[in-house]
Amino acid sequence: MGKKREAITIYDVAREAGVSMATVSRVVNGNPNVKPATRKKVLETIRKLGYRPNAVARGLASKRTTTVGVIIPDISNAFFAELTRGIEDIANMYHYNIILSNSDNKKDKELQLIETFLEKQVDGLLFLGGEVTEEHRQVFAEAHVPIVLAGTQDPVGDRPSVVIDQVQAAKEATTALIREGNERIGLIGGPLTDPVNGYSRYLGYKQALEENGLPFQEEWVRIGDYRYRSGLEAMRSLLESEQPPTAVFACSDEMAVGALHAVQDAGRSVPEDISIIGFDDIPLATQVRPLLSTVAVPMYDIGAVAMRLLTKYMNDEPVESARVVLQYRLELRDSTRIQEL
Amino acid sequence: MGKKREAITIYDVAREAGVSMATVSRVVNGNPNVKPATRKKVLETIRKLGYRPNAVARGLASKRTTTVGVIIPDISNAFFAELTRGIEDIANMYHYNIILSNSDNKKDKELQLIETFLEKQVDGLLFLGGEVTEEHRQVFAEAHVPIVLAGTQDPVGDRPSVVIDQVQAAKEATTALIREGNERIGLIGGPLTDPVNGYSRYLGYKQALEENGLPFQEEWVRIGDYRYRSGLEAMRSLLESEQPPTAVFACSDEMAVGALHAVQDAGRSVPEDISIIGFDDIPLATQVRPLLSTVAVPMYDIGAVAMRLLTKYMNDEPVESARVVLQYRLELRDSTRIQEL
């Protein structure tokens, strides 16, 4: 059932060039111990024959595949798409290839993907966005390759990771709303069962209220799934409260834009009637009217730094700190009335 | 420089289970010629030892890697992200893995990626969205694995592909605008140098005008890069014409939304003052006010069908038609005044 026909091997090149396969291997791998004349001759017959190194054979012999596995919740989510760009660019830079798969945030699928990637002998693994459970920890521990978390982290242990300070970021976003003079501030959050993204931002929101002497009202909290529709629906529901909030912190830009449209659809306006602030700063944030104020998360950098970190582990380079915390930035645009914190 | 330590091989399992490695290989590969009792015993020791098949070794021995390479212009583009989902889902279904790389629509990078993927011994290749040049054809011809185009096609030759009828779709979109009563219809197109996407839609637009006795005016045509900002700028420029169009066909939803905002920013409204129709039907189309009328392209299906087609080629299954044309659909929403064609 073999599919590849007539593949030209290193052996063919060696014979044709009148050298040994070891020599051919050397020039292919850039080993300096080859006389320039020989190198030239080999290079020529390589081109003449159209020889293409077999990365699979190379991987078996060298125990390195120069490919890394990336597990991502959902590539059609702008946040992760951008993160992936960062990963890709750095991977290219270091001559690694990427095997990419969506996990749909399902634990079983995540674990299964890790298993598949390990069978494929990836040199390293990047785990994006999901929650790290005990089962994850176990599988991670059994893997004999480095694993870096990006956009998530493991509260337990010291698994390398690249993140931002979610609590602080959420707190700052909420504080901006408070500074505006709002006293009734709503939250459209993510699932609170997720400790790293959902709960942290909820916590930051709560802390901001407390520190400013504002009451926390269960009634002003709605939980969505980070996507547009859930934000739209959450805001509709909020608008129906007895005393609707005058400002809302949405834990993703998609939800924030959904909320914004819910307000507009109800004939009210942002930010005059209700202020809205989002989270992420995906392109959508500036593809809406009014422009969305939000917490700018360095998505590309998170991916890039995580990949860079992974390359260090893969090459046994020293790493200064395994857990990197990147800076976010409050981006105050037109969906809030405040101009600076 | 080997990284993997203490890997358990098929040989370890064989010894531990008291059989030969051939037998272990048979049970791992589901070969029926194994006595149930033996199979059970082997399966047990596999679990006991935590044996994980080495896909690289398997790939070398069997000449099949069960991975396919995907070359995509830009994963952070919603259109391609959705297409990729379709690919992924079908690939999973048939137990293939995906190697994914962005080409940024650069010919050199595309060619280089194809080369890399072939070295990795992918079982097949999916080429998305880009233009197919003579150089592409040559590289494709030298590859010894099946290649399917998705979202693009090669006018020359009969390379398998999955697309929609771009000319017809563009014509229909433009016709909808004409039916509305508009006589000055603008176009925000893609690069006309790209024959399959850019030029085809331009052609459809032109044909619609001609067939309806409307003059084609160079003055009402702007070229963008399919992204939001270019649509915004194109529309601004259009608004400054002596006689601005009363309707615009934008060749991507992103550009359409950009155009929509340009209109709104100028204090005019859609569709009362100017109608706008887009192309693609990405999520953004329904995450904007007014909801964007557009040509709904079955992005997910294009990916899914292309991947399915590729699996057929990879497994030497018969295929009915190599060039698949999928159906688009006119989705008339609120950025146009017309309700149906």
Added chain:
DNA sequence: CTGTTAGCGCGTTCAA
């Protein structure tokens, strides 16, 4: 600087 020789882990005949 170059060639010889072992494997890498597994699929696959061919015999038994």
Added chain:
DNA sequence: TTGAACGCGCTAACAG
């Protein structure tokens, strides 16, 4: 139903 042996294409000592 099972096992022995070879080879996939290449890297990596080890000699020379």
